[in-house]
Amino acid sequence: MEFKAVRGTKDILPDTVKVWQYIEGKAKKILECYGYQEIRTPIFEETNLFVRGIGETTDIVSKEMYTFLDKKGRSLTLRPEGTAPVVRAYIEHRLDTRGSPIRLYYFGPMFRYERPQAGRQRQFWQLGIEVLGTSHPSIDAEVIDMTMYLLQELGLNELEVQINSVGCGVCRPRYKEALIRYLSPFFKDLCKSCKEKLSRNPMRILDCKVCFDLKISSPVMIEFLCDRCKDHFEGVKEYLDMLEVTFILKPHLVRGLDYYTNTCFEIIDKNLGAQDAVCAGGRYDGLVEEFGGKPTPAFGASAGIERIIVALEKQGVDVPSSTKVDVYFATIGSRVKKKVFSLVKDLRKKDISTIFEWNDKSLKASLREANRLRSRFVVIIGDTELNRNQAILKDMETGEQKEISLSGLVNVISNLLRRGCK
RNA sequence: GUGGGCGUAGCUCAAUUGGUUAGAGCGAAGGACUGUGGAUCCUUAGGUUGGGGGUUCAAAUCCCCUCGCUCACCCCA
Numbered sequence: 300m301e302f303k304a305v306r307g308t309k310d311i312l313p314d315t316v317k318v319w320q321y322i323e324g325k326a327k328k329i330l331e332c333y334g335y336q337e338i339r340t341p342i343f344e345e346t347n348l349f350v351r352g353i354g355e356t357t358d359i360v361s362k363e364m365y366t367f368l369d370k371k372g373r374s375l376t377l378r379p380e381g382t383a384p385v386v387r388a389y390i391e392h393r394l395d396t397r398g399s400p401i402r403l404y405y406f407g408p409m410f411r412y413e414r415p416q417a418g419r420q421r422q423f424w425q426l427g428i429e430v431l432g433t434s435h436p437s438i439d440a441e442v443i444d445m446t447m448y449l450l451q452e453l454g455l456n457e458l459e460v461q462i463n464s465v466g467c468g469v470c471r472p473r474y475k476e477a478l479i480r481y482l483s484p485f486f487k488d489l490c491k492s493c494k495e496k497l498s499r500n501p502m503r504i505l506d507c508k509v510c511f512d513l514k515i516s517s518p519v520m521i522e523f524l525c526d527r528c529k530d531h532f533e534g535v536k537e538y539l540d541m542l543e544v545t546f547i548l549k550p551h552l553v554r555g556l557d558y559y560t561n562t563c564f565e566i567i568d569k570n571l572g573a574q575d576a577v578c579a580g581g582r583y584d585g586l587v588e589e590f591g592g593k594p595t596p597a598f599g600a601s602a603g604i605e606r607i608i609v610a611l612e613k614q615g616v617d618v619p620s621s622t623k624v625d626v627y628f629a630t631i632g633s634r635v636k637k638k639v640f641s642l643v644k645d646l647r648k649k650d651i652s653t654i655f656e657w658n659d660k661s662l663k664a665s666l667r668e669a670n671r672l673r674s675r676f677v678v679i680i681g682d683t684e685l686n687r688n689q690a691i692l693k694d695m696e697t698g699e700q701k702e703i704s705l706s707g708l709v710n711v712i713s714n715l716l717r718r719g720c721k
Numbered sequence: 722g723u724g725g726g727c728g729u730a731g732c733u734c735a736a737u738u739g740g741u742u743a744g745a746g747c748g749a750a751g752g753a754c755u756g757u758g759g760a761u762c763c764u765u766a767g768g769u770u771g772g773g774g775g776u777u778c779a780a781a782u783c784c785c786c787u788c789g790c791u792c793a794c795c796c797c798a
Contacts, residue, residue, distance in 0.1 A: 306789075414723090416791080503796095579797080661755095670759055700757085
């Protein structure tokens, strides 16, 4: 085989597309029900947007971006995440002037150059949610509740919400100091990469599975929160309780993107492997300002569609069946085909999905094909029927068939379908 | 980027452990039924055994390289 989908990418074939449509459909319905509006941003951006937004030392920026120069020599990057572009658009189009807060969502592919694994691809789709313009803790709870609700509605029920606070510019530095003070005596016990992290970004050590033992008794961020962060975090927990969202406090939970402040959360699915987060996010109160906008608090979340699909499969969730054909034309001979071809459009104009094949198949083959396509009706026309301006209408569920006049065909079929034969 | 496992028809898997012509089920096409689907039976098509090199009288099988898939680390959705 000469060409293949490139490493880390996948074709979504018709059988699977129905799952995607199912997820998209439910997501759109639920998000709009919560008052969220869709936004679509370009798939690539200026490289610096991500470097500044996500953070230069993060893995995403330092080794996972698809960056290229265009013909004018501009450095562009295929978006590795959706928050930075949305924030850019928010500032660029002054979305703050349309009332506050603004509730947005998006759905689209992201790109990261990583080694593919269960639940991890190089092109993957995210459903993202961003609320800009409010620091109220109820928003944090609203988004977590909404994503939980969506995941549950899709059919997942082995979920767990984990939350933590990563503090702010005031309290985080104090915590980092304490963490470094605690870890330094154990320097020799840290794994290679954590040794480097200690001075650069000590909080990421908490994410390391190798150095797990050390962190068990390490100081935790929530004990160092400043009054504002503490109040906020207490508020989030209170609102989650009010919405009856059960959550687990994970004092070691941190995020891999630098823009997060205060609340952060993950929703994991217990049926998944190592990559078990189906949704994650948090507050990013400093990002709008970082990009040159007015100080604007914000909260966001994103869900990995492929992971949701894997989780749905593992749980054996039955996805509603895909589209189905209403009418299949089984015509015999080219004389008939020429005469009848235009009828097909009349049906389609009435919203009746119709298939007509020009190539000569045996009647048996045509019916087999109609059956495979799960067509509701088959219209059979040969010379005998055409000479009398008739057609045979076959009901594929009951197997019954009757003759009807060609001129009345469209109306008869459309009435039958309307009566619930669909 | 590192490590483990695995690459055989479209799909799921066989091939007596190195033995000559690589098989089966599902799927596809056709037929039994010359103008009637799904069930049954029959027939047919479909393979450079991922690719390249090597060892051997002989390689799907052993060795090396390479590509890919997969799982884990790392990281993250």
